[in-house]
Amino acid sequence: MSDTHVKRVDHIFKKANCREVLEKIMDMKPDDICQELLESDLKGRGGAGFPTGLKWRFAANEEDPVKYIICNADEGEPGTFKDREILDQVPEKVFCGMAVASRAIGAKMGYIYLRGEYKFLIPMLNEELLKFHKTMDEFNLNFRIQIRLGSGAYICGEESALFESIEGKRGEPRNKPPYPTKSGLFGKPTVINNVETLVYTVMIMRYGAAHFKELGTKDSRGSKVFSVSGDTPKAGIFELELGMSVDEFVQDFGDGDTKAVQVGGASGFCVPRKKFEETIIGFEGVPTGGSMKLFNSTRSMYNLLHNYLDFFTEESCGQCTPCRVGCQQLLKGVEAVKRGDKNSKYLEELVKLAKTMKRASKCGLGQSVGNAFGSIVENFKEEIIY
């Protein structure tokens, strides 16, 4: 199994001298930090892929004495587990990324929103935070980080729901605009980034935008940490160069009998074997927060679809009708088709419903249910019906 098709990379988990990075950013003007990030073309690693430098600059341009920087460690997408590993292995780099952001936008306070399922990490993280705060004092940097714990709600990974949750409320997404960089946590300008994104900002500050851009493609620069699970002999966490095709990925990670790969978790897309070659993993093809689940020919794609719909029905916050009712109807609908109570025409109605949800739902949860639904039904129709 030594012939790898995809380039392995070792940036994220490598120990780094964070003091060196801090020294460097102390000599930079805040806007130079944003500029360096913009030049790197780093895009958010949490899934949506918004340019990080732009996000920071928007927040930097807001004139408010109180701003916040938030590390999104809610990691609830089925099939992602890399943020846990990053926090476990290199917490100091995550904190350092938050410090870089705080310097760039002028924030004094940062929060890490850690999913409740990762509570076991807290004693270690608090110990590391003590050291970090000492370093902040040595550098005369007025920046502090607090950890907030989630309580088992996937929707709280959505940025505005996460703010609501830190504020002590139900995790119900807000209307956008205003965007977080204008009005985020406690109504203040806020930068929120994924754990992995923050660590890449540290690397870019240390080695420069040009070095980061050496890997990847025009639309997907650099590397990314992937969480690989399902039918694979190599389940685990891998940092890989962006821009590979699903086919290359499967040659490397498949078990020889891969029939489909679910890229991006329950809110991502199902890629069937016949589309492996043409599909690029990245922002130009199927974007992903890093969840890669492989399925071989023994697996029922109906079970996959049912499992995801069950997930969304439970995790929908229930605030808006298209998503709340839509998820329930899709779940009931595929069950009825499977039982034979409804014919295959009805399946097409359900695909239409999923498309309506994409347009009419308030947040990314309801908007993305149709991704998995559409791609599974389209490619594995027979398995859903019979």
Added chain:
Amino acid sequence: MDTIIENELVRELANQHGRTRESLIPILQDLVVHKRFLSKQDMVDVARELNISAADVYGTATFYTFLDTELRGKYVIRICKTISCAMKGKNEILSTIEEILKLNLGETTPDRKFSLLEANCIGWCHKAPAMLINDTPYTELTPEKVTEILREYIKK
């Protein structure tokens, strides 16, 4: 007598976390650690302590899966039911646990020692099937391994 003791815990937690709205969830989380669930009385007491309505406390608590408002056991088992774990034999693990503890999914043992629940992906898919017992993750479960783990908890 009972309510006075409960009030004391709530007051202590409010002293520790503060009395603003953003203290609510940390207080409720700690109450669950101490008591394994949120009783009506506790929620009313928290509301009074933070000077917000009891409906607000209840509404917030019921939003979050881990803020249980139903009586739970000392050890809450949450077994992952999402696809990677389902593919790697989660059902077999579930029935092993049900058999050993003589309880069904969603139930708590009469001695209030164990509750058995399901959870959505808990972030260990590469080591499926996985479960949490309170805050501790257990991975790559087999019927033998889970039997061994439960034996230790039964002794506790």
